[in-house]
Amino acid sequence: MHKYSVLELLNSDKLGTEVHIKGWVRTFRSNRFIALNDGSTLHNIQCVVDFEKMDETILKRITISAALAITGTLVESQGSGQNMEIQVSKLEILGDSNPEEYPIQPKKHSFEFLRENAHLRVRTNTFSAVMRVRSALAFAIHQYFNQRGFFYVNTPIITGSDAEGAGEMFRVSSLDALHPPKTEDGKIDYKQDFFGRETNLTVSGQLEAETFAMSLGKVYTFGPTFRAENSNTARHLAEFWMIEPEVAFNDLDANMDLAEDFIKNVVKYVLSHCQADLTFLDERFKQEEAQKPQAQRSELGLIEKLNFVLENHFKRLTYTEAIDILKNSKPNQKKQFQYPVNEWGVDLQSEHERFLVEKHFKCPVILFDYPAKIKAFYMRLNEDGKTVRAMDVLFPGIGEIVGGSQREERLDVLLEKMKVLGIPEEDLWWYLDTRRFGTAVHSGFGLGFERLVQFVTGMGNIRDVIPFPRTPQSAEF
Numbered sequence: 006m007h008k009y010s011v012l013e014l015l016n017s018d019k020l021g022t023e024v025h026i027k028g029w030v031r032t033f034r035s036n037r038f039i040a041l042n043d044g045s046t047l048h049n050i051q052c053v054v055d056f057e058k059m060d061e062t063i064l065k066r067i068t069i070s071a072a073l074a075i076t077g078t079l080v081e082s083q084g085s086g087q088n089m090e091i092q093v094s095k096l097e098i099l100g101d102s103n104p105e106e107y108p109i110q111p112k113k114h115s116f117e118f119l120r121e122n123a124h125l126r127v128r129t130n131t132f133s134a135v136m137r138v139r140s141a142l143a144f145a146i147h148q149y150f151n152q153r154g155f156f157y158v159n160t161p162i163i164t165g166s167d168a169e170g171a172g173e174m175f176r177v178s179s180l181d182a183l184h185p186p187k188t189e190d191g192k193i194d195y196k197q198d199f200f201g202r203e204t205n206l207t208v209s210g211q212l213e214a215e216t217f218a219m220s221l222g223k224v225y226t227f228g229p230t231f232r233a234e235n236s237n238t239a240r241h242l243a244e245f246w247m248i249e250p251e252v253a254f255n256d257l258d259a260n261m262d263l264a265e266d267f268i269k270n271v272v273k274y275v276l277s278h279c280q281a282d283l284t285f286l287d288e289r290f291k292q293e294e295a296q297k298p299q300a301q302r303s304e305l306g307l308i309e310k311l312n313f314v315l316e317n318h319f320k321r322l323t324y325t326e327a328i329d330i331l332k333n334s335k336p337n338q339k340k341q342f343q344y345p346v347n348e349w350g351v352d353l354q355s356e357h358e359r360f361l362v363e364k365h366f367k368c369p370v371i372l373f374d375y376p377a378k379i380k381a382f383y384m385r386l387n388e389d390g391k392t393v394r395a396m397d398v399l400f401p402g403i404g405e406i407v408g409g410s411q412r413e414e415r416l417d418v419l420l421e422k423m424k425v426l427g428i429p430e431e432d433l434w435w436y437l438d439t440r441r442f443g444t445a446v447h448s449g450f451g452l453g454f455e456r457l458v459q460f461v462t463g464m465g466n467i468r469d470v471i472p473f474p475r476t477p478q479s480a481e482f
């Protein structure tokens with residue numbers, strides 16, 4: 006017999022016919038009503054058993070999270086709360102679940118507790134909704150680029166280069182950790198390591214993506230990236246996924262246009278394809294916000310926030326303009342910022358970014374033309390000699406969601422910059438070749454996938470939007 010998913014049944018015209026489904030028990034009440042969920046949708050399907058006709062030992066085994074196969078007639082529901090239900094004629098227990106031992110009870114659990122049970126938390130409404138939305142977003146991202154002639158490139162995960170120059174990398178080595186081979190001057194001899202050199206997990210696929218943009222024109226990566234920064238915040242992971250488009254002949258303006266159009270399009274996609282999940286998450290978000298003190302509460306609901314992003318232009322301003330606003334801002338004058346803003350050239354902290362987005366402009370913001378000193382070596386130097394063509398997209402509740410730039414395409418300027426920063430030319434000979442053979446203006450950016458999922462689902466902590474989070478001191482599962 007054909008097995009339907011719950012989603013198929015709820016959207017079907019199978020009323021009055023016999024249907025077959027499989028799923029897990031969410032609740033079982035009055036020895037009669039099973040709420041069965043199979044993950045295809047947030048919604049359960051109600052299955053009604055006639056307990057008088059049923060073997061008592063089977064009835065006892067209908068417990069939370071038991072796996073069942075059910076056959077019965079799909080009928081209009083007598084009760085409120087659902088349109089249809091299945092009148093069960095045959096029920097088979099596929100897998101028992103001991104309710105005394107099952108950690109996820111039908112009550113509110115803390116997110117901390119659920120993180121410790123990340124292998125089971127996806128069985129809750131909140132996490133299954135988040136993970137379905139995450140999946141839809143990933144699809145929307147591929148679709149967006151595919152429909153616009155971009156090619157998907159898989160850049161290496163093990164790399165010898167440090168794209169961001171921040172040095173926060175995880176080493177990849179197969180040397181004996183206790184007795185590594187040493188060179189004459191007592192250092193670890195990486196020549197004897199697996200790759201014959203020092204290698205790390207990548208922090209970004211950008212440099213490799215640039216070489217592909219110089220042939221395929223429009224490319225993007227979408228893969229895992231790794232950062233060994235000891236940031237225990239609600240917005241940092243040690244392993245996260247990044248989308249990095251790179252486009253030949255795009256300048257910074259075109260890059261900003263692409264970032265804004267891209268984000269709006271994928272948000273639009275989930276708004277129209279994930280209605281049930283977003284409605285549920287919207288409700289959750291409202292309850293969560295209601296617990297917060299008035300001043301910290303979001304003025305908009307989740308779905309309102311998403312629509313707001315679609316309907317408004319992202320405010321674009323230079324770093325220099327932003328510094329002026331911040332310097333003269335109330336929290337700065339009242340010394341409420343943890344990092345006071347006194348002079349041009351300081352790096353912006355998330356408290357500053359969030360002030361600009363949430364309090365000052367009250368809309369997404371793109372800051373550009375940052376001081377060269379606080380940005381990576383590959384960004385194009387402006388005529389003023391002190392700022393670079395960098396851009397960060399800042400979002401409410403998130404802070405930086407995108408970081409990107411127009412790239413330095415002039416070989417001499419790039420070499421000079423690398424020299425000043427002490428980046429060895431030999432390490433990046435292949436990257437420099439793109440500037441030697443047919444160099445051209447080009448730009449790109451990186452979007453942190455989990456930060457986007459956080460924004461779209463309204464989840465407060467980035468650890469709750471990735472299946473198995475990796476953070477300092479934590480790599481269970």
Ligand code: 4AD
Nearest residue numbers: 209211241242245249406407408409449450451453
């Ligand atoms: O600003 P970042 O470091 O930029 C780059 O890596 C460039 N190579 C991108 C490019 O131009 N192709 O990182 C890009 C984005 C950030 O804006 C943020 O959304 C996310 O990646 N991100 C993180 N997300 C989660 N955890 C972390 N530790 C993150 N670090 C950066």
Ligand code: MG
Nearest residue numbers: 397405407408
């Ligand atoms: Mg950045």
